[in-house]
Amino acid sequence: MKVKRxxxxxxxxxxxxxILNGFKVTMRHFxxxxxxxxxxxxxxxxxxxxxxxxxxxxxxVPTGYRGAPYLVKDVDNSTKCVSCQxxxxxxxxxxxxxxxxxxxxxxDREGAEKMPEAFDINxxxxxxxxxxxxxxxxxxIFLLKxxxxxxxxxxxxxxxxxxxxxxxxxxxxxxxxHVQEGVDEGIKKWEKKTQDAxxxxxxx
Amino acid sequence: MPEFITELLTNHxxxxxxxxxxxxxxxxxxxxxxxxxxERRISAFIQDRVGPNRVGIPFTNIKLLGLGxxxxxxxxxxxxxxxxxxxxxxxxxxxxxxxxxxxxFIVFAVIPFGSMLGMQKMVIADLNxxxxxxxxxxxxxxxxxxxxxxxxxxxYPFLGGIRSSAQMISYEIAMGMxxxxxxxxxxxxxxxxGLTSDWKAYLEGTGLLNLSSVVAYxxxxxxxxxxxxxxxxxxxxxxSIFAETNxxxxxxxxxxxxxxxxxxxxxxxxxxxxxxxxxxxxxxxxSALMVVLFCGGWTLPFGEYFNTPAQGLVQGIIHILxxxxxxxVFLGLMxxxxxxxxxxxxxxxxxxxxxxxxxxxxxNIILTAIVLWAAA
Ligand code: SF4
Ligand code: SF4
Numbered sequence: 001m002k003v004k005r006x007x008x009x010x011x012x013x014x015x016x017x018x019i020l021n022g023f024k025v026t027m028r029h030f031x032x033x034x035x036x037x038x039x040x041x042x043x044x045x046x047x048x049x050x051x052x053x054x055x056x057x058x059x060x061v062p063t064g065y066r067g068a069p070y071l072v073k074d075v076d077n078s079t080k081c082v083s084c085q086x087x088x089x090x091x092x093x094x095x096x097x098x099x100x101x102x103x104x105x106x107x108d109r110e111g112a113e114k115m116p117e118a119f120d121i122n123x124x125x126x127x128x129x130x131x132x133x134x135x136x137x138x139x140x141i142f143l144l145k146x147x148x149x150x151x152x153x154x155x156x157x158x159x160x161x162x163x164x165x166x167x168x169x170x171x172x173x174x175x176x177x178h179v180q181e182g183v184d185e186g187i188k189k190w191e192k193k194t195q196d197a198x199x200x201x202x203x204x
Numbered sequence: 205m206p207e208f209i210t211e212l213l214t215n216h217x218x219x220x221x222x223x224x225x226x227x228x229x230x231x232x233x234x235x236x237x238x239x240x241x242x243e244r245r246i247s248a249f250i251q252d253r254v255g256p257n258r259v260g261i262p263f264t265n266i267k268l269l270g271l272g273x274x275x276x277x278x279x280x281x282x283x284x285x286x287x288x289x290x291x292x293x294x295x296x297x298x299x300x301x302x303x304x305x306x307x308x309f310i311v312f313a314v315i316p317f318g319s320m321l322g323m324q325k326m327v328i329a330d331l332n333x334x335x336x337x338x339x340x341x342x343x344x345x346x347x348x349x350x351x352x353x354x355x356x357x358x359x360y361p362f363l364g365g366i367r368s369s370a371q372m373i374s375y376e377i378a379m380g381m382x383x384x385x386x387x388x389x390x391x392x393x394x395x396x397x398g399l400t401s402d403w404k405a406y407l408e409g410t411g412l413l414n415l416s417s418v419v420a421y422x423x424x425x426x427x428x429x430x431x432x433x434x435x436x437x438x439x440x441x442x443x444s445i446f447a448e449t450n451x452x453x454x455x456x457x458x459x460x461x462x463x464x465x466x467x468x469x470x471x472x473x474x475x476x477x478x479x480x481x482x483x484x485x486x487x488x489x490x491s492a493l494m495v496v497l498f499c500g501g502w503t504l505p506f507g508e509y510f511n512t513p514a515q516g517l518v519q520g521i522i523h524i525l526x527x528x529x530x531x532x533v534f535l536g537l538m539x540x541x542x543x544x545x546x547x548x549x550x551x552x553x554x555x556x557x558x559x560x561x562x563x564x565x566x567x568n569i570i571l572t573a574i575v576l577w578a579a580a
Contacts, residue, residue, distance in 0.1 A: 029249070029250050030249045
């Protein structure tokens with residue numbers, strides 16, 4: 001194929017007009033203090049350009065974002081996890097380690113049959129896949145908003161049960177983070193799964 | 205000044221030279237460091253980014269708009285592993301960074317960066333063949349790059365080295381030709397008679413090719429600056445300086461997009477930093493040459509105080525600052541252009557060098573000669 005080259009005029013071949021144009025364009029960018037549309041809601045800080053000044057400014061984390069997995073509590077402030085160990089089993093990188101309570105393990109409230117004696121998540125291994133949240137029958141573990149996970153040594157980044165519970169907070173908050181379209185209030189996991197199964201049955 | 209220092213300096217004139225060398229070095233090195241910062245900041249602003257704005261005074265929270273960046277950069281290159289790949293030709297590989305950096309610093313030896321300070325002329329070596337010396341030294345710079353390309357023993361540096369040799373040779377000719385008219389004007393013995401007695405004393409014993417003499421020629425008024433008298437020569441010289449210092453749009457030896465990093469691909473750590481410093485020192489030297497040859501050197505056309513050799517210390521320092529300021533303007537231009545123009549294709553580069561600049565600069569010489577002859 002022959003590429004057609006535009007015939008340049010005498011002036012254009014001097015390069016000078018295009019150099020002047022280049023100056024114009026670069027000047028415009030140099031002196032433009034407007035921020036890009038991405039940060040339109042933070043337009044007040046005119047000193048910055050499209051770069052996000054990270055530790056001071058942060059992305060708004062969208063709902064449904066899969067950050068670090070934490071355990072949640074219910075309204076009575078009790079642990080929801082029943083130590084079924086499904087999450088430990090499903091976790092692809094084996095980030096979760098659960099010590100089950102054994103036959104006569106302690107529970108911290110009445111009516112509960114079983115709860116984990118220890119529950120550790122190694123944040124260095126976790127790949128934020130969300131399988132644990134998906135598999136948990138008790139809606140006890142959720143991937144929340146945190147994405148800045150730093151520590152000074154490896155041990156620090158293995159979060160134990162207390163830490164996971166305190167970071168996770170109330171389950172309602174976790175539901176709200178995972179509001180899904182077509183489901184009114186947060187996750188109603190089994191309802192949705194049943195619905196999906198029905199839809200599929202109809203489809204076949 | 206205490207007696208013994210005066211005595212020491214009169215008995216050992218080399219001490220004065222050593223002090224001047226140290227002084228120039230102490231000014232040029234920070235300029236190199238800060239032109240890197242300026243480069244990064246200006247490029248960032250042109251590209252709607254922010255650039256390095258974090259590093260300030262170490263161990264404090266004071267950021268100073270990122271002016272501490274050279275410290276961090278330097279520390280980083282010192283701490284990097286100095287890796288020598290197994291396949292390089294060692295001796296040349298070790299020599300190349302030094303060979304590419306030293307010439308750019310040697311150029312400063314003949315540049316008159318100020319008028320007088322105390323009883324001393326502010327030029328390290330007041331050579332009568334200043335400009336010839338500069339051209340000789342500047343053309344040595346290419347050896348560093350060619351050596352780096354050759355010694356690395358791999359394809360990208362090799363291509364970079366080859367490109368650089370061809371490019372430098374072609375642009376050096378245009379550059380040399382372009383300054384001939386400058387000296388045709390400045391080396392006319394007649395104009396020196398009109399100078400003030402200060403100037404006459406200052407130029408005592410210097411030849412007509414001396415760079416201070418070129419400065420004196422331009423000291424009269426704004427329109428005696430050779431940038432106005434010889435615009436074509438200036439244009440060609442400016443562009444050749446871009447090509448000589450491997451700056452965009454002529455950075456073919458490096459051209460990251462096609463040659464990884466060109467001639468310095470195999471270098472790391474301080475060796476790489478030396479190439480980098482060499483490039484920026486060459487930019488400063490080139491800007492200094494442009495200031496001396498075309499923009500009136502350390503003079504400003506604002507009356508006696510600015511355009512005659514200094515009598516006092518303050519005046520001398522102001523002259524030096526004027527010179528540095530003018531250099532900064534050119535550095536800004538060079539940095540700006542880098543983020544503005546795309547790289548030339550190799551054949552276009554050669555085409556411009558040989559088919560445009562060479563004939564135009566020759567024509568300019570002849571034109572100047574005709575004008576001078578007609579005026580005489
Ligand atoms: S998110 Fe994935 S990797 Fe992380 S703990 Fe849950 S299952 Fe394991
Ligand atoms: S978090 Fe959920 S899946 Fe994991 S052990 Fe507890 S109840 Fe089972």
